[in-house]
Amino acid sequence: MQTILHLDLDSFFASVEQQANPKLVGKPVGVIKGPGRTCVIAASKEAKKFGVKTGIKVWEAKALCPQIIFVPADFDKYFFVTKKFIEICSRYSPDLEVFSIDELFLDITQTKDLFGGVWKICQKIKQDIRKEIGQHITCSIGISYNRLLAKLASKIKKPDGIFEITPKNRDGILFSSKLTDVCGLGTRLEKRLFNLGITDFKNLRKIPIDFLEASLGPFWPGQLKKLSYGEDNSVLTRIGEIPRMKSVSRTYTLYEDTTNFNLIKATLRNLCEEVAFKAREMGMAGRMIGVAVRGGGQEDYRHKTLKYFLDDGEEIFKIVWSLFSLMKWLGPVRFLGVWLGDLRSKSNLTINIFEKERRKEKLLMALDKINKTFGEFTIYPAVLLNNKKIKSEVNGFLGDKNFRLPYSIFKID
Amino acid sequence: METEILEKIKVLATFENGQLRPVVFQWRNRLYKILRVVFSYSKNIGKEKIFYFSVGTKCGVFELAFNREKFSWELTRIF
Numbered sequence: 001m002q003t004i005l006h007l008d009l010d011s012f013f014a015s016v017e018q019q020a021n022p023k024l025v026g027k028p029v030g031v032i033k034g035p036g037r038t039c040v041i042a043a044s045k046e047a048k049k050f051g052v053k054t055g056i057k058v059w060e061a062k063a064l065c066p067q068i069i070f071v072p073a074d075f076d077k078y079f080f081v082t083k084k085f086i087e088i089c090s091r092y093s094p095d096l097e098v099f100s101i102d103e104l105f106l107d108i109t110q111t112k113d114l115f116g117g118v119w120k121i122c123q124k125i126k127q128d129i130r131k132e133i134g135q136h137i138t139c140s141i142g143i144s145y146n147r148l149l150a151k152l153a154s155k156i157k158k159p160d161g162i163f164e165i166t167p168k169n170r171d172g173i174l175f176s177s178k179l180t181d182v183c184g185l186g187t188r189l190e191k192r193l194f195n196l197g198i199t200d201f202k203n204l205r206k207i208p209i210d211f212l213e214a215s216l217g218p219f220w221p222g223q224l225k226k227l228s229y230g231e232d233n234s235v236l237t238r239i240g241e242i243p244r245m246k247s248v249s250r251t252y253t254l255y256e257d258t259t260n261f262n263l264i265k266a267t268l269r270n271l272c273e274e275v276a277f278k279a280r281e282m283g284m285a286g287r288m289i290g291v292a293v294r295g296g297g298q299e300d301y302r303h304k305t306l307k308y309f310l311d312d313g314e315e316i317f318k319i320v321w322s323l324f325s326l327m328k329w330l331g332p333v334r335f336l337g338v339w340l341g342d343l344r345s346k347s348n349l350t351i352n353i354f355e356k357e358r359r360k361e362k363l364l365m366a367l368d369k370i371n372k373t374f375g376e377f378t379i380y381p382a383v384l385l386n387n388k389k390i391k392s393e394v395n396g397f398l399g400d401k402n403f404r405l406p407y408s409i410f411k412i413d
Numbered sequence: 414m415e416t417e418i419l420e421k422i423k424v425l426a427t428f429e430n431g432q433l434r435p436v437v438f439q440w441r442n443r444l445y446k447i448l449r450v451v452f453s454y455s456k457n458i459g460k461e462k463i464f465y466f467s468v469g470t471k472c473g474v475f476e477l478a479f480n481r482e483k484f485s486w487e488l489t490r491i492f
Contacts, residue, residue, distance in 0.1 A: 375459035
């Protein structure tokens with residue numbers, strides 16, 4: 001039987017801020033994207049006691065906890081800690097999956113006996129984190145025989161806990177858990193199950209599969225039955241085995257609603273630059289371009305699939321701008337998103353033989369070299385002049401693992 | 414709560430076991446003995462690597478930054 005650990009850094013962003021600034025220790029802290037932002041993206045355990053949760057508005061957090069301290073996020077800091085966390089865990093097994101910026105799976109089936117057993121490994125990892133990252137950074141560890149149950153186990157004793165789900169206690173844990181406690185079952189499906197009178201795993205097991213299929217279609221009932229028994233055959237995806245990215249994207253929420261045409265254009269151009277840069281860094285190009293816009297209670301999304309592949313921000317922007325124009329957007333804009341999909345390795349694509357295109361490629365290489373040497377947006381499109389540059393940042397889900405991990409992992413000075 | 418400073422400082426540091434650790438720094442003609450390094454991390458700005466240290470002294474907690482390419486220290490902020 002496998003032994004899988006799920007390690008989850010507690011209140012990650014807020015804990016890192018408390019570690020960096022000891023005056024915040026023991027105080028309710030809410031991390032926001034930046035000054036002027038209205039959403040709390042992470043709360044310290046002290047703030048959570050007042051009901052402050054991720055995603056809550058700043059004004060709501062203040063109402064729940066008037067003494068809350070807001071701190072702007074520093075994703076470079078958090079990602080540094082993530083890399084350190086990965087390095088520490090990798091000492092105990094090479095079978096490691098980075099699930100998100102603050103979660104890992106570790107398969108210690110083959111290595112646990114080398115380190116004195118499962119519980120010894122868990123204690124050692126916690127000690128190493130405290131010693132090498134900081135005493136205020138803690139992690140909760142779930143132990144079980146598959147990924148699904150290990151992830152459920154890590155939620156049971158938080159913060160700084162260790163809990164094991166065994167075949168013996170599995171049903172007790174599942175039956176006392178909410179449906180959405182299990183990874184893979186979201187609120188939309190939960191609602192649909194609620195409408196069928198199913199509110200827990202005990203009930204879910206009893207319902208005949210054909211009854212579920214009549215309401216949910218052919219795919220979900222089988223999956224749900226497996227979830228109700230905590231069954232999961234998935235294997236860990238190691239860092240070197242992360243499937244190639246199929247798309248790259250970047251989204252941005254403006255500080256306030258805007259009808260400023262130039263700002264919208266500059267923001268989209270900025271996002272196109274990042275998307276193109278990421279594709280180039282991975283040696284890829286894409287031919288599906290999409291743009292998403294939200295604001296004033298409306299939203300729209302368009303995409304276009306080309307017959308050729310692009311990795312040039314300017315060319316991507318031309319398509320994005322034409323798609324945006326087609327929306328004939330009236331009213332304010334608050335959120336913009338750009339993505340480049342159907343990514344293929346450039347080594348598999350036809351080489352450009354025309355001089356103009358080859359010069360453009362060389363120009364892009366030179367621009368990338370300058371920006372990598374002197375900092376992002378050292379050189380940038382003219383349309384971004386006099387506008388705030390939106391720099392790339394790590395996101396909580398590490399959706400761009402393929403981009404971030406192979407290039408930076410284990411490079412800790 | 415925190416105050417940004419961004420001033421150059423003089424620092425005495427040790428290099429031990431592959432780690433850089435500031436020990437004492439001088440800011441505005443005053444010496445500050447570092448009692449403990451509470452946190453450290455690094456980030457890249459282009460090819461420049463900056464190492465940040467949150468340090469505790471008798472007078473409070475400061476953040477120092479060492480620029481590896483420029484070989485210089487800066488007091489970035491006071492917490």
